[in-house]
Amino acid sequence: MPVVALTGYLGAGKTTLLNHLLRRPGARLGVVVNDFGALNVDAALVTGQIDEAVSISGGCLCHLPDAGGLEDALHRLSRPRLRMDAILVEASGAADPVALHRLIRGSRVRGIRPGGLVEVIDAVQHFGTVDHSAQPPARYAAATLVVINKADLLPPGERDEVLARIQERVRRRQPHAQIVISRHGRIDPALVFDTATDQDPADELPLAQLYRDQHHHTDDHEHARAASTALTRPISAGMLLDLLESPPAGAYRIKGRVRVYGTRAEQGYLVNVVGPLIHVTPLPQPPPVGELVAIGAHLDQPAAQQRLDAVAATPAERPDTDGLRRLRRYRTLST
Numbered sequence: 192m193p194v195v196a197l198t199g200y201l202g203a204g205k206t207t208l209l210n211h212l213l214r215r216p217g218a219r220l221g222v223v224v225n226d227f228g229a230l231n232v233d234a235a236l237v238t239g240q241i242d243e244a245v246s247i248s249g250g251c252l253c254h255l256p257d258a259g260g261l262e263d264a265l266h267r268l269s270r271p272r273l274r275m276d277a278i279l280v281e282a283s284g285a286a287d288p289v290a291l292h293r294l295i296r297g298s299r300v301r302g303i304r305p306g307g308l309v310e311v312i313d314a315v316q317h318f319g320t321v322d323h324s325a326q327p328p329a330r331y332a333a334a335t336l337v338v339i340n341k342a343d344l345l346p347p348g349e350r351d352e353v354l355a356r357i358q359e360r361v362r363r364r365q366p367h368a369q370i371v372i373s374r375h376g377r378i379d380p381a382l383v384f385d386t387a388t389d390q391d392p393a394d395e396l397p398l399a400q401l402y403r404d405q406h407h408h409t410d411d412h413e414h415a416r417a418a419s420t421a422l423t424r425p426i427s428a429g430m431l432l433d434l435l436e437s438p439p440a441g442a443y444r445i446k447g448r449v450r451v452y453g454t455r456a457e458q459g460y461l462v463n464v465v466g467p468l469i470h471v472t473p474l475p476q477p478p479p480v481g482e483l484v485a486i487g488a489h490l491d492q493p494a495a496q497q498r499l500d501a502v503a504a505t506p507a508e509r510p511d512t513d514g515l516r517r518l519r520r521y522r523t524l525s526t
């Protein structure tokens with residue numbers, strides 16, 4: 192289960208973005224906030240006790256008093272019976288994103304993985320608040336997805352120039368972050384998490400979810416682009432690692448279920464990439480049919496499709512020792 196940090200300066204639009212994600216039909220989201228007084232999650236989306244990890248219509252809410260509390264909250268929200276699609280941690284405006292990111296990466300809670308850090312920027316206030324020195328703000332170092340919000344409030348004549356300046360400042364600190372522009376935090380939830388539905392089989396293939404994403408035209412946000420391929424045979428561990436370590440241009444997330452030859456038998460793996468974060472988990476059984484999906488707001492779709500198809504079209508015939516060694520570096524214990 193991905194744990195996604197949601198950060199941004201005071202008033203940038205974190206809660207607005209969180210509410211937008213909570214409105215995603217069918218999403219089961221655990222939400223951790225560290226200052227409930229400042230939280231204004233849509234009342235309609237929240238029921239139950241505030242300081243309990245209670246399942247609610249759109250998600251789950253609990254209170255985070257301190258760093259130790261984060262571990263406890265993640266533990267409670269990651270319980271398998273809650274069947275969460277993701278846990279979102281909304282930091283207070285004063286929180287240090289780099290420290291929060293470190294806490295999530297260092298978590299010892301089983302069954303979770305870092306799902307990226309979404310930094311929300313107020314396009315109007317940016318240069319008057321967080322970015323006023325020669326060096327771009329250190330807080331961007333940990334960002335995987337930067338949402339430049341309140342674009343609607345920029346005067347039309349200045350809009351493009353201001354947005355370009357903010358992007359340039361972010362890129363100087365964090366060249367690999369994916370940057371999207373938004374109004375009222377309306378970003379494609381597919382950039383942040385996958386939504387499983389009760390109709391999906393227990394060993395759900397991401398394609399079903401992708402299909403829903405691509406054919407859900409009533410949404411009020413720009414759609415992320417995606418490329419996917421089915422894997423009918425074991426793939427080369429080396430080619431897989433090349434893909435995960437050097438993703439196609441514009442890819443923000445890569446996910447998949449794959450089969451590779453281990454030294455003794457075929458092994459299945461669940462792979463997840465978010466920005467620079469690579470996560471590999473062994474599956475109890477190799478999947479009969481595997482799959483790879485790449486998603487990104489600015490994905491070069493044809494190039495991504497070619498890369499994924501090339502992996503699918505080069506089935507491995509035997510264990511690839513060097514590839515397996517690289518794979519093991521990322522491998523985490525299955526839970």
Ligand SMILES: Nc1nc2c(ncn2[C@@H]2O[C@H](COP(=O)(O)OP(=O)(O)OP(=O)(O)O)[C@@H](O)[C@H]2O)c(=O)[nH]1
Pocket residue numbers: 199200201202203204205206207208229230283284340341342343344373374375376
């Ligand atoms: N015009 C406009 N207003 C926005 C946009 N996004 C958020 N707002 C408004 O900005 C105000 C602050 O938004 P919040 O989502 O509460 O910001 P926050 O980052 O959670 O704030 P704190 O938790 O206090 O740090 C609210 O009044 C929102 O309605 C946007 O894109 N355009």
